Amino acid sequence: MSILGTRVLRTEDPRFLTSGGVYTEDVVDERLAGAGHVFFVRSPVAHARIAGIDVSAALSAPGVVAAFTAADVADLAPIKPGPMFNQEMSRPILAADKVRFVGDPVALVVTEQAYQGEDAVELVDVDYDLLPAVIDLADAAADKVLVYEEAGTNVTANFGDSSALDGHLFDDCEVVTTRTILNQRVAPAPMETRAAAAAWDSDGRLTAWIPNQGAQGTKSGLARLLGVPAEQVRVITPDVGGAFGAKFGADPEHALVAWVARRLGRPARWTETRYENLIAMTHGRAQQQTVTIGGRRDGTVLAYRLEIVQDAGAHVRIGAMLPFLTILMAPGPYQIPRAEAIAKSVVTTTTPMGAYRGAGRPEATAAIERAMDLFAAEIGMDPAEVRRRNLLPKFTEPHRTKFGALYDTGDYAAGLDKVLAAAGYDELRREQAERRARGDTVALGIGLASYVEITGMGDGEESPPQENATVEVHPDGTATILTGTSPHGQGHATAWAMLASEELGIPVDKITLKWGDTDLIPEGGGTGGSRSLQHGGAAVQQASQELIEIARERAASELEANPADLRFDVERSAFEVAGDPDASVPLAHLAEEERLVVRTVFTAPGATFPFGSHVAVVEVDTETGKVVLRRMVTVDDAGFVLNPLLAEGQRHGGIAQGAAQAFVEEVVYDGDGNPLTASFADYPFLSATEVPSFELADMQTLTTYNPLGVKGIGEAGSIGATPAVQNAVIDALAYLGVRHIDMPASPQRVWQALRSAGGVRAIGVWGVPRGHCGPPG
Amino acid sequence: MQVEITVNGQQRSDDVEPRLLLVHYLREVCGLRAANVGCDTTSCGACTVLMKGPGEVGGGTSVKSCTVLTVQAAGQQVTTAEGLAANGELHPVQAAFRQEHGLQCGFCTPGMVMAAVGLLAENPHPTEAEVREGLEGNFCRCTGYHNIVRAVLAAADGAAASGTAGGERAEVSA
Numbered sequence: 020m021s022i023l024g025t026r027v028l029r030t031e032d033p034r035f036l037t038s039g040g041v042y043t044e045d046v047v048d049e050r051l052a053g054a055g056h057v058f059f060v061r062s063p064v065a066h067a068r069i070a071g072i073d074v075s076a077a078l079s080a081p082g083v084v085a086a087f088t089a090a091d092v093a094d095l096a097p098i099k100p101g102p103m104f105n106q107e108m109s110r111p112i113l114a115a116d117k118v119r120f121v122g123d124p125v126a127l128v129v130t131e132q133a134y135q136g137e138d139a140v141e142l143v144d145v146d147y148d149l150l151p152a153v154i155d156l157a158d159a160a161a162d163k164v165l166v167y168e169e170a171g172t173n174v175t176a177n178f179g180d181s182s183a184l185d186g187h188l189f190d191d192c193e194v195v196t197t198r199t200i201l202n203q204r205v206a207p208a209p210m211e212t213r214a215a216a217a218a219w220d221s222d223g224r225l226t227a228w229i230p231n232q233g234a235q236g237t238k239s240g241l242a243r244l245l246g247v248p249a250e251q252v253r254v255i256t257p258d259v260g261g262a263f264g265a266k267f268g269a270d271p272e273h274a275l276v277a278w279v280a281r282r283l284g285r286p287a288r289w290t291e292t293r294y295e296n297l298i299a300m301t302h303g304r305a306q307q308q309t310v311t312i313g314g315r316r317d318g319t320v321l322a323y324r325l326e327i328v329q330d331a332g333a334h335v336r337i338g339a340m341l342p343f344l345t346i347l348m349a350p351g352p353y354q355i356p357r358a359e360a361i362a363k364s365v366v367t368t369t370t371p372m373g374a375y376r377g378a379g380r381p382e383a384t385a386a387i388e389r390a391m392d393l394f395a396a397e398i399g400m401d402p403a404e405v406r407r408r409n410l411l412p413k414f415t416e417p418h419r420t421k422f423g424a425l426y427d428t429g430d431y432a433a434g435l436d437k438v439l440a441a442a443g444y445d446e447l448r449r450e451q452a453e454r455r456a457r458g459d460t461v462a463l464g465i466g467l468a469s470y471v472e473i474t475g476m477g478d479g480e481e482s483p484p485q486e487n488a489t490v491e492v493h494p495d496g497t498a499t500i501l502t503g504t505s506p507h508g509q510g511h512a513t514a515w516a517m518l519a520s521e522e523l524g525i526p527v528d529k530i531t532l533k534w535g536d537t538d539l540i541p542e543g544g545g546t547g548g549s550r551s552l553q554h555g556g557a558a559v560q561q562a563s564q565e566l567i568e569i570a571r572e573r574a575a576s577e578l579e580a581n582p583a584d585l586r587f588d589v590e591r592s593a594f595e596v597a598g599d600p601d602a603s604v605p606l607a608h609l610a611e612e613e614r615l616v617v618r619t620v621f622t623a624p625g626a627t628f629p630f631g632s633h634v635a636v637v638e639v640d641t642e643t644g645k646v647v648l649r650r651m652v653t654v655d656d657a658g659f660v661l662n663p664l665l666a667e668g669q670r671h672g673g674i675a676q677g678a679a680q681a682f683v684e685e686v687v688y689d690g691d692g693n694p695l696t697a698s699f700a701d702y703p704f705l706s707a708t709e710v711p712s713f714e715l716a717d718m719q720t721l722t723t724y725n726p727l728g729v730k731g732i733g734e735a736g737s738i739g740a741t742p743a744v745q746n747a748v749i750d751a752l753a754y755l756g757v758r759h760i761d762m763p764a765s766p767q768r769v770w771q772a773l774r775s776a777g778g779v780r781a782i783g784v785w786g787v788p789r790g791h792c793g794p795p796g
Numbered sequence: 797m798q799v800e801i802t803v804n805g806q807q808r809s810d811d812v813e814p815r816l817l818l819v820h821y822l823r824e825v826c827g828l829r830a831a832n833v834g835c836d837t838t839s840c841g842a843c844t845v846l847m848k849g850p851g852e853v854g855g856g857t858s859v860k861s862c863t864v865l866t867v868q869a870a871g872q873q874v875t876t877a878e879g880l881a882a883n884g885e886l887h888p889v890q891a892a893f894r895q896e897h898g899l900q901c902g903f904c905t906p907g908m909v910m911a912a913v914g915l916l917a918e919n920p921h922p923t924e925a926e927v928r929e930g931l932e933g934n935f936c937r938c939t940g941y942h943n944i945v946r947a948v949l950a951a952a953d954g955a956a957a958s959g960t961a962g963g964e965r966a967e968v969s970a
Binding site: 031036259508674705710736 | 813815820823829830831832833834835836837839840842877878880881886890893894895897899900901902903904905906909924927928929931932933934935936937938939940941942943944945946
C-alpha cells in the first residue's frame with residue numbers, strides 16, 4: 020500500500036519535544052569555545068548624520084574585549100543594491116556618514132559574557148545631527164528629503180510607468196470605482212530571532228552557524244560581504260526557529276560577526292534580541308495600492324488597474340523588488356479583458372523591506388479581492404456571484420495571462436463553490452439579514468477571497484527551476500538523503516523519507532535527511548516561495564527511482580538473471596526473480612561491496628499555480644469596533660497532498676498569519692520615524708485567543724509539471740486569508756454605509772469608519788437602525 | 797550568591813549573580829537548552845517551565861523563566877521540558893503534541909508544552925476557549941495554534957498514545 024498521501028507522524032518530533040531543537044544560540048561546539056559575544060549599537064533615530072562615535076567608555080566597561088565602528092571595517096566593500104535598482108543607493112556595512120532608520124547598526128562591542136554586552140552598548144556615545152525623517156510615502160516619492168543624497172531621488176525602481184497607462188481603459192464600463200488602499204507593514208517575527216556563530220580555522224577558512232532558508236545562498240552572500248572566495252566559507256544550518264522569508268541570504272550582522280572572529284582571532288557569536296528583531300529584521304508588505312475596477316452592471320468586470328507604491332525602507336533589499344511579483348499576479352484568477360499594473364519602489368527612513376510569507380503575491384490578491392468587493396457593492400451584487408461570473412473557466416493545459424504568467428492547471432469556480440458549500444454561505448447570509456432586521460449591535464460579516472498564486476519560480480523561463488537530491492542505501496538497511504532544500508518547520512525529514520520509502524521499501528524511521536551544510540551539499544535552492552516539495556521532493560523521488568535501477572543491475576548480476584526478469588518488491592525491499600520469490604536479494608545487501616548512492620537533479624518546466632477560495636466569518640461590535648473572527652473556511656488547492664498532516668499544518672500557519680494582517684498586526688512609526696511597535700508588548704502579535712480552529716476543505720487539482728502532481732502549499736493560506744477577513748469586516752458594516760476599512764481592522768479603525776460613514780449616528784440611542792441605511796448585503 | 801534549586805528532580809547548588817535570570821541559569825549553568833528566549837517583555841512564553849515550592853502539591857505552576865531571577869527559585873523545584881518524559885516515554889502532553897502535529901519549527905514548543913501541562917493541572921477538562929485563553933501568553937508563529945489546541949484537548953481526554961521512534965501513521969481523525 021502506498022505511503023504517499025497518508026498522515027505520517029513526524030520523525031523530527033521526539034527530539035524537539037524532549038531535549039528541544041538545537042538552534043544557533045544552543046550550539047555547543049569545540050570550535051566555538053571561548054567565543055566573544057557580539058552586540059550591536061543601533062541608531063535610536065530615523066535619519067541623522069553621524070558627527071562622531073566615542074567608544075572609550077564602552078572599552079573600559081567590564082568584560083569588553085573590543086569595540087568597532089565603520090572606520091574599523093573599512094576593508095569591507097559597501098553593499099550595493101541589485102542591478103535593477105538605483106546604484107547610488109549603496110551603503111556601508113556599518114553606518115558611516117549617516118543613519119537611515121531606527122535600528123541601523125552603527126557600531127558593535129564584543130564581550131566575554133553576554134550580560135556584559137547588554138550593558139556595554141549603552142556606553143557607546145554616538146553624536147547625531149538629526150535630519151528630517153522620511154516616513155510618508157507621498158512625501159518620499161516627491162523627493163522632499165532624500166534618504167540617499169547621491170541618488171538624487173528616493174525612487175529606487177520603477178516597474179512600468181504612468182505614461183504607459185491606457186487613458187481609455189474604462190471607457191466602455193457602465194460602472195467604475197477607484198480607491199487607494201493600504202497593504203500595511205508587518206513584522207515576520209519568527210519565534211527564533213536572527214543569530215550567528217563564527218570561527219576561522221588555521222587555514223583561513225570560516226565556519227559559520229547561521230539560521231537561514233538556504234545555506235548555499237547564505238554562504239555566497241557571506242563570501243560577498245566579507246570579500247573572500249566562496250570556497251573559504253562553510254555554512255552550517257542548525258535547527259531554525261521559523262523564518263517566513265526573512266532569513267534568506269546573509270545580513271550585514273552575520274558578516275560582521277564573522278569579521279569580528281577573524282579580526283580578534285577567536286570565535287564570535289551573536290543572538291538578536293526581540294527589540295532588535297522587530298526593528299532590524301526586514302519587514303513585510305508595505306504597499307500603497309490604488310485600485311480601479313470597472314465593468315457592467317450584470318457583474319462582468321471589463322477593466323482593472325493597479326498602481327503600487329512600494330515602501331522599500333531604508334536599504335534596497337528584496338522588498339524593493341516584490342512589486343514585480345504583485346504585478347505578475349495582479350489579475351488573479353479572473354478573466355478581465357483589459358488590465359494593467361505599474362509600481363515604483365521608494366526608500367524611506369524605516370526598517371528595510373524583505374520577503375514575508377507570500378512575498379508580493381498576497382499584495383496582489385488583497386488588491387484584486389478588495390476591488391472585486393468594491394465593484395460588487397457598486398452594482399449591488401452578491402460578492403460570490405460577482406466572482407463566479409469573472410473567474411477563468413477550468414483549464415487543464417497551461418494558460419498564459421496577459422501579464423505573462425503561465426498558469427499550469429486551475430479550476431477556480433469549483434474551489435469557490437466548494438468553500439461556499441463548506442461555509443454554508445446561504446445560511447450565513449440569512450443569519451446576517453436576520454441580525455440586521457432585529458437591529459443587533461453585533462454585526463455578522465462574511466468575506467470572500469479567491470486567489471491564485473505562483474510557487475516554485477525559477478529565474479524565469481530561460482532558467483527553469485531545479486533541485487538536487489542524493490539518496491544512499493546503506494548495508495545495514497538504513498538510508499540517507501541529502502537535499503538542497505532547507506526545512507525550518509515544514510517537516511522535510513518526514514516528507515522526503517516518505518518519498519524515498521515509497522520507492523525503496525525502507526521504513527520512514529530508518530531514513531535520515533541531511534541539509535544545510537555547504538561542505539556536504541554545495542548546491543541547493545533552499546526553502547522559500549513554496550518550492551521545496553515540487554522541486555526538492557520530486558528530486559528525492561527521482562533519485563530513489565534511479566537508485567533502484569542501478570540496484571537492479573547489481574541484483575541481476577548477483578542473482579545471475581536478466582535485469583528485465585527482476586521485480587523489486589517494495590514490501591520486502593528486495594529484488595526477486597519474477598515468479599520465484601526464493602531467488603531474491605535485499606536492496607541493502609547490494610550496498611555491501613560498493614556504495615549504493617545516486618545524486619540527481621530534478622528540473623521542472625516552470626512555476627506552478629496553486630489556488631483556492633476562503634470564507635471568513637466575523638462579528639463586529641458596532642459600539643466598540645471590536646472584531647472577532649468566528650470562522651475561517653478554506654479551500655487551498657496545491658495539487659496532490661503528500662502528507663495531509665503536514666499540508667494542513669502549513670495551511671493553518673498561513674491562514675493565521677494572513678488573518679493576523681487583516682485585523683490584528685501592524686508595524687507603526689510616528690512622524691519622526693520612531694517605531695512604536697518594537698516589542699511583543701507593543702507589536703500586536705497574534706495569540707491563540709484571536710483565531711478560531713480553521714475549517715479546511717480538501718481539493719486536489721494536480722499539476723502536470725512533476726510526477727507527484729504537487730504545487731506549493733506553504734504560502735497559499737496567508738494569501739487567501741488576508742482579503743477574506745478584511746472583506747468580512749467591511750461586509751459586516753456595509754449596511755451602515757461603510758465601503759472600506761484599511762488593515763488592520765483594529766477597533767480604532769472600525770469605530771472611525773463607522774463614524775465617517777454615519778452608521779453610528781444612524782443606530783440611535785435605542786439600538787434601532789434608522790436614517791439612511793441601505794438594504795442589507 | 798549560593799542557591800539550592802532542584803531541577804528535573806536533581807538537587808543543585810550553584811553560585812550565581814543575583815541578576816541571573818532563571819532561563820539563563822537553566823540554559824547556561826544546567827545545560828538545559830529546551831527553554832528558549834523569544835522576547836524581552838515576558839510576552840511570548842518560549843521560556844515557560846514549571847516551578848513548585850516546598851509544601852506545594854502537584855507538578856508546579858507554569859512560570860516564565862525569563863521573568864524569574866534564579867535567586868527567586870531558591871529552594872524550589874523546577875521542571876523543564878527535558879524533565880517531563882519518564883523512562884524514555886513521552887509525557888501524555890508531549891505525545892499529544894506529536895500525534896496532532898502541534899509543532900513545526902519547535903522553538904515555542906517546550907514552553908508551550910510546559911504551559912499546557914500547567915494549564916491541565918489547574919483545569920483538567922478545559923473547553924477549547926479555555927485552552928486558548930490559557931495559552932494566550934505562549935506565542936507560536938508556525939502552527940496558527942490550531943493543532944496546539946487539538947493536542948491539549950487530546951491530552952486532556954487522555955486519548956494520546958505514547959510516542960515511539962517515528963514514521964507511523966496517525967489515526968485519521970474525524
